[in-house]
Amino acid sequence: MQFLQSVLLRLCTTLITLAGVAVIVFFVIRVVPGNPIAMMLPPGATEADVARLTALYGLDKSIPQQFLIWLSGVVQGDFGTSITTKQPVLQLVLSRLPATLELSVMALIIAIIIGGFMALTGTRLRGSKTEAAIDIGNGMALSVPDFLWGLILILAFGVLIPIFHISGRVTPSLPLPFSTNFYLTESLLRLRFDLWLDIAAHMFMPALALAIPLAAIISQLLKQSLKETMHLDYVTLARTKGYSETHVILREALPNAILPTLTLVGVQFTFLIGGTVIIERLFSYEGLGNMAIDAVINRDLPLIQGIVILFAVIFTGVNLLVDLTYAALNPRLRHA
Amino acid sequence: MSYLSIRNLSARLKGRPDQILRRVSLEVAAGEVRGLVGESGAGKSMIGKAILGTLPQSVEITGGQIILDGTDLLALPAAQRRTLIGAKCALIPQDPLTALNPSRRIGPQITNRLVDILHWSRADAEKRARDLLAEVQIPDPERVMRSYPHELSGGMRQRILIASAFAAEPKLIIADEPTTALDVTVQKQILKLIAAMQARHGTALLFVTHDLGVVSKVCQSLSVLYAGYVLEDSTIPEFFHAPKHPYSRALLAATPKYTDPDGSLTPVSDAVIAATRAEVEAADRSAHV
Numbered sequence: 001m002q003f004l005q006s007v008l009l010r011l012c013t014t015l016i017t018l019a020g021v022a023v024i025v026f027f028v029i030r031v032v033p034g035n036p037i038a039m040m041l042p043p044g045a046t047e048a049d050v051a052r053l054t055a056l057y058g059l060d061k062s063i064p065q066q067f068l069i070w071l072s073g074v075v076q077g078d079f080g081t082s083i084t085t086k087q088p089v090l091q092l093v094l095s096r097l098p099a100t101l102e103l104s105v106m107a108l109i110i111a112i113i114i115g116g117f118m119a120l121t122g123t124r125l126r127g128s129k130t131e132a133a134i135d136i137g138n139g140m141a142l143s144v145p146d147f148l149w150g151l152i153l154i155l156a157f158g159v160l161i162p163i164f165h166i167s168g169r170v171t172p173s174l175p176l177p178f179s180t181n182f183y184l185t186e187s188l189l190r191l192r193f194d195l196w197l198d199i200a201a202h203m204f205m206p207a208l209a210l211a212i213p214l215a216a217i218i219s220q221l222l223k224q225s226l227k228e229t230m231h232l233d234y235v236t237l238a239r240t241k242g243y244s245e246t247h248v249i250l251r252e253a254l255p256n257a258i259l260p261t262l263t264l265v266g267v268q269f270t271f272l273i274g275g276t277v278i279i280e281r282l283f284s285y286e287g288l289g290n291m292a293i294d295a296v297i298n299r300d301l302p303l304i305q306g307i308v309i310l311f312a313v314i315f316t317g318v319n320l321l322v323d324l325t326y327a328a329l330n331p332r333l334r335h336a
Numbered sequence: 337m338s339y340l341s342i343r344n345l346s347a348r349l350k351g352r353p354d355q356i357l358r359r360v361s362l363e364v365a366a367g368e369v370r371g372l373v374g375e376s377g378a379g380k381s382m383i384g385k386a387i388l389g390t391l392p393q394s395v396e397i398t399g400g401q402i403i404l405d406g407t408d409l410l411a412l413p414a415a416q417r418r419t420l421i422g423a424k425c426a427l428i429p430q431d432p433l434t435a436l437n438p439s440r441r442i443g444p445q446i447t448n449r450l451v452d453i454l455h456w457s458r459a460d461a462e463k464r465a466r467d468l469l470a471e472v473q474i475p476d477p478e479r480v481m482r483s484y485p486h487e488l489s490g491g492m493r494q495r496i497l498i499a500s501a502f503a504a505e506p507k508l509i510i511a512d513e514p515t516t517a518l519d520v521t522v523q524k525q526i527l528k529l530i531a532a533m534q535a536r537h538g539t540a541l542l543f544v545t546h547d548l549g550v551v552s553k554v555c556q557s558l559s560v561l562y563a564g565y566v567l568e569d570s571t572i573p574e575f576f577h578a579p580k581h582p583y584s585r586a587l588l589a590a591t592p593k594y595t596d597p598d599g600s601l602t603p604v605s606d607a608v609i610a611a612t613r614a615e616v617e618a619a620d621r622s623a624h625v
């Protein structure tokens with residue numbers, strides 16, 4: 001009951017946050033220089049043409065007035081119409097969302113696998129050269145941002161040893177039988193492993209580029225947390241019972257060491273989602289981020305607005321999910 | 337025939353000359369309760385850790401033998417040593433608040449050794465855990481087994497840890513200051529419980545403590561440790577009536593109840609400490625020649 005209450009409270013604060021984001025973005029993108037109408041019209045357009053289009057998109061009204069109009073639409077589920085494509089913003093944005101979600105989650109999974117493996121190996125072999133090598137690797141992974149990893153990967157596996165696709169989401173000539181835009185998930189559910197492989201091979205490098213810095217963070221945090229946990233009395237007690245070092249790490253230390261790591265990884269995951277904007281551009285991946293850059297270049301104000309709101313929804317959703325997972329994993333909170 | 341026999345065990349900090357244990361020899365017969373006393377930092381816990389194979393990575397054993405039931409533990413491969421210790425020894429830890437895994441229920445924490453290491457069936461192990469919890473006077477064992485550690489008091493948790501230590505009927509239990517972390521009122525009960533369990537199960541016990549009063553009640557023999565060196569090895573009557581070493585005499589004089597209760601307590605004098613230090617160092621030198 002109390003649990004439900006705290007979830008409702010979180011939903012309320014989330015709504016307030018989103019409203020704040022909407023207001024700020026709405027005003028900022030209208031104050032910065034650059035006029036969407038000027039971008040649309042051919043060079044020879046007259047003043048009258050400009051005025052007519054400006055009025056058509058409601059841009060002649062004051063910013064607060066525009067905001068009210070936009071808000072009354074949003075309340076009815078209408079996020080406006082994209083200026084460049086003339087399509088409803090909501091429809092555009094939702095059509096790209098699956099691509100970005102699949103990319104981000106794939107990156108997260110890769111980061112957890114690599115980072116978790118490194119942390120566990122480093123803990124198992126603490127004090128050895130392997131642990132020192134892992135520390136150095138973490139430092140290197142962290143000192144290079146994700147988009148540079150993207151470039152490095154393109155050079156390595158796109159140019160030098162071309163084994164992965166460097167652009168797009170799927171080979172364009174393939175006929176796609178999908179009814180949603182969750183290509184990777186749907187190909188798996190339809191047991192179309194040929195398509196799945198093609199999509200995964202497109203996704204692999206951008207996902208890896210996003211994953212490398214997060215993997216290093218997970219590896220560092222989890223290793224540190226494990227190191228502290230391994231000194232605790234209940235771990236020592238398990239050792240005296242006859243358990244192997246590996247068992248002690250996995251069964252006794254890991255479940256407790258994960259908790260402090262989890263919240264930080266949640267925050268880092270939202271940074272990773274932010275990183276998709278540039279990474280998608282770099283790999284010509286048809287996701288939200290790529291669309292966001294186009295929208296900014298074209299000063300497509302309604303579209304920018306919609307994308308930013310969607311990113312904000314994703315961020316707060318991830319944070320909520322992390323808090324719920326934390327509560328579910330921690331017996332002290334579960335019973336409180 | 338001793339169940340545990342430690343012979344000339346030496347240990348030091350890795351890469352440093354400082355000795356943490358100096359040719360320690362110590363015997364615990366089957367079913368015997370041996371006290372291990374000494375000031376803080378004397379190395380009492382290190383001896384327990386050396387037996388159980390949980391020495392910190394920074395400490396290395398430089399010589400000697402730890403013979404458990406006829407097998408030299410230090411000569412065994414690590415995996416074999418672990419399972420042997422898990423089957424024949426157990427630890428009653430000092431602090432019940434940190435010795436239980438906070439994210440696991442009590443039941444599995446008692447039964448895991450029986451199921452995973454000794455290959456009991458789960459049902460047998462759970463029955464055994466219930467019986468033991470009842471034996472250490474825990475009301476409603478069923479409910480306790482489903483609880484998490486944070487739901488139980490310190491005294492309850494120490495009872496659980498005692499039950500857990502006896503679960504596999506070990507032949508040797510090491511208790512490292514099992515009551516110092518508890519309330520004074522609970523200390524007495526826990527002490528009585530350990531003594532009663534030991535007597536009923538006939539387990540040998542190595543009892544680490546600061547408290548000579550406790551030693552006189554629980555133990556049959558005693559080793560006095562100073563700077564990693566065994567100064568005295570006596571039976572309890574010997575020790576309390578005719579201590580062999582000047583440091584032991586000073587230790588007794590510094591303890592209430594064994595001198596005149598109204599008389600003043602004399603702390604161990606600097607002169608005795610200096611003489612004891614000199615003796616330990618001289619012994620070190622002669623051992624290295």
Ligand SMILES: Nc1ncnc2c1ncn2[C@@H]1O[C@H](COP(=O)(O)OP(=O)(O)OP(=O)(O)O)[C@@H](O)[C@H]1O
Nearest residue numbers: 349356374375376377378379380381382383392394
């Ligand atoms: N993790 C460690 N690494 C290095 N040295 C240690 C470590 N723990 C203890 N020591 C040292 O080893 C020596 C013996 O410590 P030990 O814990 O066995 O003392 P003790 O007799 O149990 O004392 P206490 O009564 O305070 O528990 C001390 O000099 C201590 O400084």
Ligand SMILES: [Mg+2]
Nearest residue numbers: 380381382512
């Ligand atoms: Mg100690």
